[in-house]
Amino acid sequence: MHLTGIEGSSGTNKSVPVYKYKDKCLREELYDQCWDGKPVPNIVHYIFFGIYKLSFVQFLSIWSIHTIQKPCVILIHGDTQLSGPYWTYLVRTIPNIIRVRKTPPKEIFKNPIKVIQHKSDVVRLEAVRDFGGIYMDNDQIILRSLDPLRNYNFTLSHEFDDNLSNALIMSCRNAPFVNLWYKEYASFNTSLWSHHSCILPYKLLQRYPHLIHVENKTFVNPDFRHRSIIFDGNFNWSYNYAVHLYIRFYNLKHFNFIDIRHLNTTIGSVARYVLYGHRELCSD
Known part of the structure; x- marks a missing residue:
């Protein structure tokens, strides 16, 4: 791998396919092409809202998933066209990156969503629900293959004993757990920072333990504290x-x-x- 000179390189996005999020043909084609018999397809999702220039850490995240997980496809959901030398290097080196046009939602179940982090919380659930696959925060770094966990319909990891992190989500398409979680956003309150993203899935675990596989802090360790x-x-x-960098x-x-x-x-x-x-x- 020749990394020298990346910071000074330049290029375009012309080689990256772009699709609308609701393109049903894309969903079905990817599901067919990426199906390998495991419940969770080897499809990776990132969300980039309001980000134009890819950082080194974001590059590191995508490079880790490319080299270690070897996904069938990497979907970049977002409302901007990424640029910068790190992005240029990725699109020149990784042939299976696809941009998916997605506008940040303004509300869910008529509840307003005011901050970009909460908008991302909603869209990541929609992505794994509609496509299936692996959602990654853009400062989440993969350290070993997630393939053993793709045998479960839905997987999250504890960050603390009384919550579940949504920085890395693994789901089959239309997993019952993700559908239950999404429906709970009917009570979304923008003033509660992590309730629907981390506390609520933990509460659902207590009620529906048979619908989810839980890792003991293997996705997020060290934790926030x-x-x-x-x-x-x-x-x-x-x-x-994996490790979460809290950048x-x-x-x-x-x-x-x-x-x-x-x-x-x-x-x-x-x-x-x-x-x-x-x-x-x-x-x-």
Whole structure:
């Protein structure tokens, strides 16, 4: 893999197919082409609302899913055309990226949705419900194949003992659990930050445990309360399927391929593993 010079490259989006979200032919074609006998198809979903230039961490997320999960297709749902050297490198290197036009919803069940994070919470459920597959936050990094978990109809992971994270969602198409979760948005209240996204699925787990497989913090560890160890310490992520980086709390403008070669931190070892196949500090 030749990563040198990515920051200075340029290009266009002309090679990336673009479809409308409601294109039924796209859904059926992908479902047929990506069907391999497992309940959850190997289709990956990202949501980019209001983002124009791909960051290094977002590149790292997509690169991790491409190299480790090897999905049938990567769907980029959003309302903007992504650009920048990292995006250019991805579309030149990964042949199975598809852009899906999706406008951020203004309401759900007549309840207003005011912040972009809540809009994304709704659309990620719609995406895995309508297409099936694996939803990824754009600062979620895959560390090993999710294929063993694709045998379950629906999978989430604890972040804390009393919640379930929605940063990584695995679902068959029209999974009963995701349909129940979506219907609960009839009571959505924009002033409750994480209730419908993390607390509500945990409550549904108590009522419908047979509809969901739950991982014990293998998608999100370190958790939100211990997120500083990602950038300031070293965490043993050997047992993780993925790690969530919580990038909105950090200034990562100067975070790039050169930095991660010598960072003796969790993010350094994770980035080196994804990009170079090893965790060790680089010698030069």
